[in-house]
Amino acid sequence: MQLNKLTIAQAREQLDKKEISSQHLTQACLKQIEKHNSQLKACLTVSSDLAMSQAKEADKRLKMGETGPLLGIPYLAKDNLLTKDIKTTAGSKMLENYIAPYSATVVDKLEKAGAVLLGKTNLDEFAHGSSTENSYFGPSINPWDTNRVPGGSSGGSASAVASDMCLFALGSDTGGSIRQPASFCGITGLKPSYGRVSRFGLIAMTSSTDVIGPLTKSALDAEMVFSVISGKDEKDSTSYDNLHSSREFVSDISKVSKIGWVKEHEKDLSPEVKEALLKTRKKLESLGATFIDISLPNIKYAVPVYYIITPAEVSSNLARFDGLRFGFSKSEASNLKDYYLQTRGEGFGPEAKRRIMLGTYVLSAGYFDAYYLQAQRVRENIISDFDKVFSEVDLILTPSATGPAFRFGEKTNPLDMYIEDKFLAGPSLAGLPSISLPTETVKDLPFGFQLVGSKSGEDMILKVAKSFQENTNYHLEKPSLP
Numbered sequence: 001m002q003l004n005k006l007t008i009a010q011a012r013e014q015l016d017k018k019e020i021s022s023q024h025l026t027q028a029c030l031k032q033i034e035k036h037n038s039q040l041k042a043c044l045t046v047s048s049d050l051a052m053s054q055a056k057e058a059d060k061r062l063k064m065g066e067t068g069p070l071l072g073i074p075y076l077a078k079d080n081l082l083t084k085d086i087k088t089t090a091g092s093k094m095l096e097n098y099i100a101p102y103s104a105t106v107v108d109k110l111e112k113a114g115a116v117l118l119g120k121t122n123l124d125e126f127a128h129g130s131s132t133e134n135s136y137f138g139p140s141i142n143p144w145d146t147n148r149v150p151g152g153s154s155g156g157s158a159s160a161v162a163s164d165m166c167l168f169a170l171g172s173d174t175g176g177s178i179r180q181p182a183s184f185c186g187i188t189g190l191k192p193s194y195g196r197v198s199r200f201g202l203i204a205m206t207s208s209t210d211v212i213g214p215l216t217k218s219a220l221d222a223e224m225v226f227s228v229i230s231g232k233d234e235k236d237s238t239s240y241d242n243l244h245s246s247r248e249f250v251s252d253i254s255k256v257s258k259i260g261w262v263k264e265h266e267k268d269l270s271p272e273v274k275e276a277l278l279k280t281r282k283k284l285e286s287l288g289a290t291f292i293d294i295s296l297p298n299i300k301y302a303v304p305v306y307y308i309i310t311p312a313e314v315s316s317n318l319a320r321f322d323g324l325r326f327g328f329s330k331s332e333a334s335n336l337k338d339y340y341l342q343t344r345g346e347g348f349g350p351e352a353k354r355r356i357m358l359g360t361y362v363l364s365a366g367y368f369d370a371y372y373l374q375a376q377r378v379r380e381n382i383i384s385d386f387d388k389v390f391s392e393v394d395l396i397l398t399p400s401a402t403g404p405a406f407r408f409g410e411k412t413n414p415l416d417m418y419i420e421d422k423f424l425a426g427p428s429l430a431g432l433p434s435i436s437l438p439t440e441t442v443k444d445l446p447f448g449f450q451l452v453g454s455k456s457g458e459d460m461i462l463k464v465a466k467s468f469q470e471n472t473n474y475h476l477e478k479p480s481l482p
């Protein structure tokens with residue numbers, strides 16, 4: 001087997017037995033990138049020299065007898081994660097040539113753990129979107145069908161993992177951006193609980209829901225990456241340690257998995273999606289899970305609430321890009337006002353501008369109470385619905401998307417794109433961990449289901465996810481590359 005096709009767990013075993021070297025593994029990934037990136041456009045930057053020197057270093061450590069989950073494992077990072085010495089663009093003209101003076105905590109942690117950074121992946125500008133069509137650098141392509149989007153905003157990461165350009169990739173998920181592209185590209189995507197992974201060095205989108213997590217070829221691999229990147233970081237006051245999990249760790253799936261079936265979602269399932277989800281449910285039942293009908297009465301407000309709170313936070317987080325401190329600047333303007341107008345007018349794409357304007361509006365005097373404050377109140381109700389349900393069940397099952405990957409240009413109306421987040425925005429607003437795993441195809445395309453856990457319940461979702469994959473082959477399917 002080509003080395004770049006290995007899972008992390010497989011490569012780990014072979015590296016530890018000295019059957020392969022990190023340098024060979026890294027070379028195989030770089031070769032795959034070279035072969036397919038011009039078509040798939042998954043990576044924006046490839047840092048081959050740095051990767052080879054990190055791989056050499058990892059081989060030295062391996063030779064000394066050291067090991068660790070990710071020692072010598074090559075990966076790609078979404079281009080909204082700061083990397084010292086390598087460009088970080090956030091998919092925006094605003095940061096087209098930006099090189100950060102420090103790396104994100106997750107990138108530092110991975111470096112210390114001996115993982116090998118291959119480069120940076122494409123995304124919707126500032127992570128706003130569900131298709132990568134909002135990237136200033138043009139969209140990434142879905143390796144399963146080149147006429148279709150890979151999902152977003154971590155679409156470059158998903159396309160790269162699905163086409164074996166790396167062993168795993170990092171993404172960020174604010175309202176679905178790890179789970180939906182994982183679903184569209186037939187891979188596994190883990191959104192950890194809010195705060196469980198440090199956000200330091202992630203270019204902020206919606207600070208109250210942003211989470212960094214892995215896109216991988218299996219749930220076991222997701223667990224391996226999560227074990228390295230999670231934990232308290234003094235540079236992010238919302239981060240916390242891994243010490244507690246919501247329940248005792250139990251090794252038998254039938255003892256942990258009372259799974260909730262959301263009544264309110266039923267009407268939102270297309271016949272094909274419903275069929276895939278019912279088959280998934282059957283499989284989980286055959287593994288020992290029991291299903292209980294549950295009600296989340298306020299879940300119907302998740303998308304509207306998300307699209308008030310998100311623009312509000314975006315408008316504040318993007319205020320720093322004024323051309324004066326860093327980023328793109330328009331130097332020929334003759335006065336300060338024109339300077340701002342031209343810099344921000346040219347530096348941001350249409351979706352970022354739409355969100356800035358919407359956010360400024362919902363925060364403005366006179367509208368603050370009616371929109372922003374009201375949205376925060378409804379958010380509390382959504383959270384309390386989840387709290388109630390988790391006294392009855394361990395996990396919740398939903399689809400990861402409303403359907404399989406759509407075609408480029410199919411969703412030109414922003415509202416059509418926003419509604420994509422129907423099953424994803426709720427867990428984000430509540431800060432809950434969730435994972436997307438590939439299941440039955442829908443219209444002959446990959447499709448994923450989502451398991452949502454209670455706060456800090458990663459152990460539980462990973463347990464059930466691993467058991468599902470030990471007993472099914474969906475995650476082993478690969479696209480035949482263009």
Ligand code: GLN
Pocket residue numbers: 127128129130152153172173174175176177178205310421
């Ligand atoms: N589709 C969502 C949005 O556009 C998801 C974004 C994200 O998770 N970064 O806001």
